[in-house]
Amino acid sequence: METSKWRLVQFHTDLISQKDNSYLSKYYESIWEQEYYHKPDAFWELPKWVAEVSYCLKKAGKSHDMQVFRSDTPIELNADNVFGSVLDSNKHLFRRLIESNPNVTFLLGGYINPAELEYDNVFWFESVEKCMNYIMIPYERGVDWSLFAGEKCIPRITLSYGCKHKCKFCTIPDEVIPVSHNEIYKQVLALRPLKFNLVYIDDKTFGQCKNYNQLRTIYYSIRSFNPDFVGFVVQTTSGMVRGINWGDLHVYAAEIGVETYNDSILKELRKPSSVTMVNEAERLLKDFGIKYIPNIVVGFQQETKETYSNTFCYLASANILYANLNNLAIYNNTDLADEIDFGVGDQNQGKSYKSYNTDEKNKIDAYAIESMAQMLLVKNKL
Secondary structure (H helix, E strand, O other): OOOEEEEEEEEOHHHHOOOOOOHHHHHHHHHOOOOOOOOOOOOOOOOHHHHHHHHHHHHOOOOEEEEEEOOOOOOOOOEEEEEEEEOOOOHHHHHHHHHHOOOOEEEEEEOOOHHHHOOOOEEEOOOHHHHHHHOOOOOOOOOOOHHHOOOEOOOEEOOEEOOOOOOOOOOOOOOOEEOOHHHHHHHHHHOOOOEOOEEEEOOOOOOOOHHHHHHHHHHHHHHHHOOOOOEEEEEEOHHHHOOOOOOOOOEEEEEEEEEOOOHHHHHHOOOOOOHHHHHHHHHHHHHOOOEEEEEEEEOOOOOOHHHHHHHHHHHHHOOOOOOEEEEOOOOOOOHHHHHOOOOHHHHOOOOOOOOOOOHHHHHHHHHHHHHHHHHHHHHHHO
């Protein structure tokens, strides 16, 4: 690539999530075989931070580009400044890139401890806004997807930030802040370079902020430039489903944070949910013609073979589009992190193994997520 003063870097999904013969890997792949579900070529989904940084750089008149690495071979970067988002799954790739380019300034954020990539040419930021302030580029909230023009995907827009619930494992601030009408429609118009049938609403608990009613007009705004647009995918809690006026919102599917089908564990996690509320949410969504997607987390310390069996049986009997199966990741600045002496690799959602667990507990967790994935693969074919 030509020399660039500002470059945004990403690593191809194949480098981060190595394919294997596990049922979980096969199940993840099967999700994208469904109608309207489009996975970008190089990512599980388009990285929103790239669109946010690109928006600020373009507003400031700064020429920039993006480089996607498809090989883990260290490479010389023809750039002065590099932006990146570091996860537990790609930190080793960033380490090679940094060590191979000691004269490049790396402006990084992400979910790992910055001490893991402590170099003289690396600077860490908690947000895009703080990064822009540091490099003296005016910050304005917005997105620009032009670096992904023509990409088939499920893009995201945000109506609000925050969540009131403060569950033990969650990093989301507990103040709900609505996005202004003008900012929402800037996000909508920014979708024009992309190809999509569905749009994901990025609110952590859809319905907490009353501006969710704007979906009715957002739907027709998107249809004005994308006649193939079908509707929205949202995420919320089982308790919120009853209070939302779903009529004419054009919601195609709703993800519900089930996590586990066990009341005692939900209570310990401060999850505003129960088995009864989950059952009611499933029924209400069906009544409104909205497809149901339960989100499941495997790895809570309270889980046993018996409690996993409850969740397994629920997934086997529930009327679902599919289920999101995730291994628990322990993030800093959560109440769960204060209770568990976790290690560096415990922030990786792609791994069942946790350093703080016994070998027996790790085996139970790994078997649980594999058996759920195997069952769902069979269920999807019926």
